Amino acid sequence: MDYKLIVIIVVLLVAVVGYVRLYRHYRRNIKKVRFLFDAIDNGDFSFNFPTEKRNKEDKILHQSLNRIKLFLQHTREEQMEREKYYEQILNAVDTGIMVVDSQDNILQHNQAALRLLDTDVLTHINQVRERLKDEHLAKHETQAMLKGKHVRIIALSDVSHELSNQEVDSWIKLIRVLTHEIMNTITPVTSLSETLLKELDNEEQNAAEPQPTEQAKLKQGLETIHKTGTELLAFVNNYRRFTHVPQPQPALFYVEPFLERMAMLCNHEVEIAVTPKDLLAYADESLISHVVTNLLKNAVEAFNDLQSEPTTKPFIRLHAYTNEHEAVIIDVSNNAGLIPDDIASHIFIPFFTTKPEGSGIGLSLSRQIMRVSGGSLSLSQDKTHGITTFRIVIQ
Known part of the structure; x- marks a missing residue:
């Protein structure tokens, strides 16, 4: 009876010791896994689980954890490279981009947005609310979901250059019409007055008697018409230069x-x-x-x-x-x-x-x-x- 009791007690002790050792081993492994994910969550990949001078089970576990770390590190690096690539693309475009949350906080923006809004820092929409009302800024807004949150993506474009080009094109068309009509009207008048002046000069040279007063007045009037018409033509030709800029030869x-x-x-x-x-x-x-x-x-x-x-x-x-x-x-x-x-x-x-x-x-x-x-x-x-x-x- 005593022998059986001793055996039972020994078995129980062995079981308890084995359980304690197994539990402690389990807790160590859990801590290692927790350490792995805490470090990765903080962006720390400098650690490495040792595989030398370890028992077979620990060596297999450490190798597996190191593989998980390398895989997650590689994935994170790829994500960072991709984000940097997209950021470079956003900063290369002339369109300003802002991502704004429901509280009007600006979560992300590119360099074009800073330039168009004439500011060095963008954190809240209130900073640039008045600037956004500028008529030279074209705004396009879309809705999206970002990490489960409702956001607005605002695209900004400077249309002042386009407006200026449209204005210049309108002036060019107007000037072309005006100069065409004025030239068509004035040229015959100038030409006719010049012809009549030549005929009067010929008559004066052939006439033996002095020029009558009426004929002198007529000549003076024709000279005035000719001079005024010539000056007006020169005036119009000056403005025609605006619509006939020579093709650049860079x-x-x-x-x-x-x-x-x-x-x-x-x-x-x-x-x-x-x-x-x-x-x-x-x-x-x-x-x-x-x-x-x-x-x-x-x-x-x-x-x-x-x-x-x-x-x-x-x-x-x-x-x-x-x-x-x-x-x-x-x-x-x-x-x-x-x-x-x-x-x-x-x-x-x-x-x-x-x-x-x-x-x-x-x-x-x-x-x-x-x-x-x-x-x-x-x-x-x-x-x-x-x-x-x-x-x-x-x-």
């Missing part, structure tokens, strides 16, 4: 010597800064020279029109550089005073001028030249420092 040229030549034609000291010094542009140099010359001439005239002496040293500055899209930028700046807002909004409209003897064709023709050259011409003003800048962009 070629590479160095920007710095080009700007130096432009400055020599200007009757004013001009500061020149080119970055880098060997900056090259691909455009029709003769057409671009027309634009730069016109802007420099306007700057000089602005200084001549000043009613009082400037409080700071007057300057005209040419600054050439490249932007993030590798486009060549030429800024033509001066501190001859700001252009009032009501005038600045009309300066590129053909025929608009504030000068008594101005034609109103210079700036509109310059913008048209840049347009057919694939670039742009725009105005910006630093109201804090009183600096006016016309920006030429050569794509």
